[in-house]
Amino acid sequence: MTAPPSRSPSRRALLGAGVAAAAGLALVPGVRLIELARARAPGELASGQVRWGLLIDASRCASGCTACVAACGQENGLDSAIDLRQRPQWIRKVELKQIATGRSVAAPVMCQHCAQPPCVDVCPTGASFQRADGIVLVDRHTCIGCRYCMMACPYKARSFVHEPLAQQKPDVPRGKGCVEGCTLCVHRIDRGQSPACVQACAESENGAMVFGDLNNPESEIVRRLRAQSSAPLRADLALDPGVRYQGV
Amino acid sequence: MNAPTLRRACRLRTFRGLGIALLAAPLALAAAAQEAGRTPKPTIVIESQQHCIAAPEIMRREHPEMLRHQRVRTVHLGERGTKVSLNACIQCHADRQTGSVIGSDHAFCQGCHSYAAVHIDCFDCHQPSIRPAAARLTLGGAP
Numbered sequence: 001m002t003a004p005p006s007r008s009p010s011r012r013a014l015l016g017a018g019v020a021a022a023a024g025l026a027l028v029p030g031v032r033l034i035e036l037a038r039a040r041a042p043g044e045l046a047s048g049q050v051r052w053g054l055l056i057d058a059s060r061c062a063s064g065c066t067a068c069v070a071a072c073g074q075e076n077g078l079d080s081a082i083d084l085r086q087r088p089q090w091i092r093k094v095e096l097k098q099i100a101t102g103r104s105v106a107a108p109v110m111c112q113h114c115a116q117p118p119c120v121d122v123c124p125t126g127a128s129f130q131r132a133d134g135i136v137l138v139d140r141h142t143c144i145g146c147r148y149c150m151m152a153c154p155y156k157a158r159s160f161v162h163e164p165l166a167q168q169k170p171d172v173p174r175g176k177g178c179v180e181g182c183t184l185c186v187h188r189i190d191r192g193q194s195p196a197c198v199q200a201c202a203e204s205e206n207g208a209m210v211f212g213d214l215n216n217p218e219s220e221i222v223r224r225l226r227a228q229s230s231a232p233l234r235a236d237l238a239l240d241p242g243v244r245y246q247g248v
Numbered sequence: 249m250n251a252p253t254l255r256r257a258c259r260l261r262t263f264r265g266l267g268i269a270l271l272a273a274p275l276a277l278a279a280a281a282q283e284a285g286r287t288p289k290p291t292i293v294i295e296s297q298q299h300c301i302a303a304p305e306i307m308r309r310e311h312p313e314m315l316r317h318q319r320v321r322t323v324h325l326g327e328r329g330t331k332v333s334l335n336a337c338i339q340c341h342a343d344r345q346t347g348s349v350i351g352s353d354h355a356f357c358q359g360c361h362s363y364a365a366v367h368i369d370c371f372d373c374h375q376p377s378i379r380p381a382a383a384r385l386t387l388g389g390a391p
Contacts, residue, residue, distance in 0.1 A: 042329025131324065190328045
């Protein structure tokens with residue numbers, strides 16, 4: 001008689017390693033594309049020592065790939081059949097083409113989580129705010145749906161919910177009459193995970209997105225920013241976005 | 249006492265008895281009704297009887313203030329995993345059949361709220377149903 005299949009630590013370790021590899025996606029030893037956020041203890045507040053940011057390498061972003069957009073929709077329950085012009089859009093793929101040379105480049109654009117966010121400046125109720133760790137959010141409890149923030153945002157990153165919703169995700173409450181935008185998957189970050197778009201990008205093997213703490217000199221994102229040239233979109237506006245681009 | 253007088257007396261007594269019975273009946277009914285609770289009560293089915301936060305008397309009165317206070321701390325300050333959490337309430341108190349805290353007058357939230365004629369705004373945006381079992385296992389309940 002054979003021994004029952006063992007649930008030994010070795011099997012668990014193997015599984016754990018698989019999960020870690022999928023999440024961390026070590027391409028080169030010692031280099032991880034996703035800087036994992038540390039899950040905070042219950043009751044611990046978001047820290048002002050941290051500033052979450054993204055680095056998007058447009059040269060690695062495949063032009064036909066929309067894995068990040070699909071993952072965002074799935075994670076945040078953004079399914080909608082409403083007219084495209086009214087459909088909420090937290091992240092979109094933008095294709096740029098330089099007419100003179102014909103060079104084209106693709107990159108995802110979402111809320112840039114500015115350090116000086118115009119949406120926060122114009123909000124009449126204080127619903128649009130910046131969390132201590134730099135994530136720019138909408139408090140739907142105070143949002144009156146005036147859409148000033150949508151007009152103020154130079155990145156067109158915010159959407160208005162035009163239709164009644166029923167199938168919200170438990171972690172992502174949404175409703176008609178409020179403005180919304182990319183939350184950098186704040187519910188995932190608070191659990192110690194990276195945003196859904198970043199995870200999907202890593203799984204798609206393009207690996208064009210790096211998530212991490214811009215204030216931590218040891219983090220992968222800061223190492224990459226230090227080593228290679230990058231720029232925010234519309235740098236002329238001096239909004240100091242938390243999302244930086246390479247190869248645009 | 250002659251026979252007719254006796255008969256009349258008996259009849260009178262019968263009438264008097266009947267009168268008393270008729271008068272007493274509504275009072276007795278009223279008393280019985282009071283014992284069973286004459287005031288209509290909400291017919292909610294409470295799935296979880298645990299006192300995870302506070303005694304029911306306190307929860308009944310204070311839960312809106314608790315939720316309102318916590319929502320500010322969670323949204324603005326990023327405080328997670330606290331005892332007061334709308335998702336945690338739903339996980340325990342959702343109807344076992346429908347998996348929701350609204351949708352019928354027996355449901356945990358809607359039962360009381362429709363009885364008290366207080367509109368619940370929470371579920372205009374928040375999901376009133378429990379998570380699928382698989383997701384609950386990995387997340388361990390409240391976010």
